[in-house]
Amino acid sequence: GDSVTQTEGLVTLTKGLPVMLNCTYQTTYSPFLFWYVQHLNEAPKLLLKSSTDNKRTEHQGFYATLHKSSSSFHLQKSSVQLSDSALYFCALSDGGTGSKLSFGKGAKLTVSP
Amino acid sequence: EAAVTQSPRNKVTVTGGNVTLSCRQTNSHNYMYWYRQDTGHGLRLIHYSYGAGNLQIGDVPDGYKATRTTQEDFFLLLELASPSQTSLYFCASSDYSQNTLYFGAGTRLSVL
Numbered sequence: 001g002d003s004v005t006q007t008e009g010l011v012t013l014t015k016g017l018p019v020m021l022n023c024t025y026q027t028t029y030s031p032f033l034f035w036y037v038q039h040l041n042e043a044p045k046l047l048l049k050s051s052t053d054n055k056r057t058e059h060q061g062f063y064a065t066l067h068k069s070s071s072s073f074h075l076q077k078s079s080v081q082l083s084d085s086a087l088y089f090c091a092l093s094d095g096g097t098g099s100k101l102s103f104g105k106g107a108k109l110t111v112s113p
Numbered sequence: 114e115a116a117v118t119q120s121p122r123n124k125v126t127v128t129g130g131n132v133t134l135s136c137r138q139t140n141s142h143n144y145m146y147w148y149r150q151d152t153g154h155g156l157r158l159i160h161y162s163y164g165a166g167n168l169q170i171g172d173v174p175d176g177y178k179a180t181r182t183t184q185e186d187f188f189l190l191l192e193l194a195s196p197s198q199t200s201l202y203f204c205a206s207s208d209y210s211q212n213t214l215y216f217g218a219g220t221r222l223s224v225l
Contacts, residue, residue, distance in 0.1 A: 009153075032212060043203060043216035044156070089155055093212055101214060102172070103148075105155040 002027045004092045006104035013080050014112055021075040021107045023064075023090030032093040033066055033073035034101070039086045047075075047088070085111045116140060119204050119217035127225050132191040134220050136204030144207045145187040146214065147171070147179060149200040156203065162187055194224045 003026045013019055025031060033050040048059040050066040050073055057064060062077045075088060090104040117138045126132050138145060146161040158171035160179035168179055176198060178190040191198055201221050205214040 006155075034213075036214075043218050044214075045216065046213050049213070091156075100158065100161060100169075100171075101146075102158070103156040105153060 002029070002092055002094055002102045004090050004102055004104040006090050006107050008107045009105070010108050010110070012110045012112065015082055016079050018078050019076065019080050019084075019109065021088050021090075021109070023073045023075065023104060024071050025073065025090075025092045026071065027092060027094065029094050031066070031068065031071075033064075034091040034093065035062070035064060035073075035075050036089045036091060036103075037086050038089065038106075044087075044089060080109070080111045082111050082113065085109060117204055117206050117215055117217035119202075119220050121220060122218065123221050125223045125225065126194050128195060130191075130194045130224070132194050132222065134189040134191075134202055134204075134222070136187045136189075136217055137185050138187075138204075138206040138215070139185060140206060140208070140215065141184065142206035142208045142215075143184070145181060146205045146207075147177070147187070147189045148203045148205065149173065150203060150219075151200050159189065159202075191222075194222075196224045198222065199224045 005024045007022045035047040036044040037047045038044040048057050051057045053068045064075045087106050089106045091101045120135045147159040148156045157173045160171050161169045162181040181187045204217040207214050
């Protein structure tokens with residue numbers, strides 16, 4: 001079945017440094033990938049979603065590129081801010097049977113001053 | 114923006130108890146979902162629905178029933194609650210063409 005792997009459980013960075021959160025996936029369908037962000041005591045919300053193969057998508061300073069050759073959709077930001085502290089989930093849609101999303105286990109990003 | 118309302122926001126019950134979690138969306142979305150969130154496991158899909166009267170099995174359905182009574186309303190039922198069902202439960206809705214989930218604020222359930 002479909003699956004999403006996120007390797008970093010906890011990431012701690014100082015403000016201003018770059019970040020990359022890894023996301024790899026397995027699916028037999030054409031992949032649609034998403035990043036959701038969940039701030040403390042809030043609901044998850046969409047951060048960005050994949051476009052076509054090898055095309056970068058950006059939102060709020062975060063960006064990611066779908067690479068079908070490596071089954072990856074890593075999330076990056078060049079300079080993290082304190083407000084970026086949150087839980088980040090990568091998600092995969094099966095597309096073929098209607099928006100059923102499979103989520104990774106999440107990566108908790110903590111940004112310190 | 115899409116509106117998904119969950120109730121109650123917090124619930125405490127005892128082992129063997131009967132619990133119903135409610136979710137209402139007012140966005141005319143066809144799809145609704147129930148997820149549970151646990152540390153180290155991320156978000157796991159329990160049940161989902163394509164529309165009123167429809168029910169699809171998710172990835173962790175054991176111990177849960179669900180019912181979609183209208184396009185707006187989706188319920189999650191725990192008929193014999195167990196401590197392993199202590200969790201944060203999220204309801205979500207989506208329009209298939211957008212392929213984006215809109216989440217409710219969550220229900221924190223404790224089974225003692």
